[in-house]
Amino acid sequence: MVNITINGKVVRATEGEMLLDVIRREGINIPTLCQHDALEPAGNCRLCMVEITRTEWDGWKKYVTSCLYPVEEGLIVSTHTSELHEIRKTILDLLLANSPHSDVLQKMAEEYGLHKTSYEPNLEGDNCIMCYACTRICEVLGKSAISPVMRGHEKVIAPPFGEEPPDCIGCLACAHICPTNVITWTDENLTRTIWKKKFELIACEKCGKATISRDFAEYLIEKRGLPKEYFNTCDDCKRVELAQKMGALVDKAKEVAL
Ligand code: FES
Known part of the structure; x- marks a missing residue:
């Protein structure tokens, strides 16, 4: 220590x-x-x-x-300290210049008394701050489906050749970890689309709700050793099932006590 x-x-x-x-x-x-x-x-x-x-x-x-x-x-x-306040304010000012439409950055900048960037704003900016959280989490999952491409101010995070990333499993880790919410996806009926790639979503066999992508479920079954049946029901139905089991156990314990 x-x-x-x-x-x-x-x-x-x-x-x-x-x-x-x-x-x-x-x-x-x-x-x-x-x-x-x-x-x-x-x-x-x-x-x-x-x-x-x-x-x-x-x-x-x-x-x-x-x-x-x-x-x-x-x-x-x-x-x-007041110096640190100024350093953070300057960093936020620069980030905001590059991503002037980011709600997250605007809110953080406001906390430092910055209502708009003092630099020339990049109005075409897509709110990506190049923190690489998305590529890093994809790497942690052993996939590396996306990476930085191009250089300088043209640099963007994208799949190889801008095409459907073969290694993507539609887990949404990149989208959820992005601090400025740049990465978008859609879930329609039982189809998820992210990085222009489509994934089949598993429907809960009890309530029919869409759960995770089949590719992600297969990844978890293989890498984390989760049983196949685990993905047959959604989390809500699992909770209900558990509550019912607990209730039955309590009833049984009462019967024994009487
Ligand atoms: S540099 Fe430390 S949190 Fe981003």
């Missing part, structure tokens, strides 16, 4: 733990966009920047991305 100081309070942490995790555990809120518990930190959005120093640094300090910075004994951390 190590001792570090965050905003004047001495805090115990596990050596090597990332600073952002310790800060959050202390209930301190700092903005992030590219961080997600399911992903290794990547340091792409820079919003989690904090100020660090040490007593032996004689007043010298530096700014680090807390999601990527492992804690060490004696670290002195500040999370909310």
Whole structure:
């Protein structure tokens, strides 16, 4: 264990733990966009920047991305100085210039007193902030169905050659993890469409509701060892079934007690 100081309070942490995790555990809120518990930190959005120093640094300090910075004994951390406020405001200003239509960014920028970007807005921008959360989660799933293509300001996240991605299983992990809600999909009847690829959705055998894509179910059966029958019913029907079983058990216990 190590001792570090965050905003004047001495805090115990596990050596090597990332600073952002310790800060959050202390209930301190700092903005992030590219961080997600399911992903290794990547340091792409820079919003989690904090100020660090040490007593032996004689007043010298530096700014680090807390999601990527492992804690060490004696670290002195500040999370909310006026300089940090300006740094985060500038980052949000730049992000907003590139994605001026993003509700998420607009809301975050407002919290920093920024009502619109001070840079030339890219009105054609698609709200993608290039945090790569989507490609990273797809890689975690062992699929890598999408990736960055092109360079510079033309760079976009897309399937290979802009065609239906052969490795995509329609799980929606990329869409759900995207912090600015750029990735869209549709579910119509029992067909899901994402990245222009169509997937059959499994219908719950009890209520008929569409559940997950058959490709994703097959992936989970193979990789996670889930039983095939698990996907025959939706989560709601599973809950009802469990409640009924519990109720029957309680009734039985009452009968025995009488
Ligand atoms: S959360 Fe640390 S850089 Fe995005």
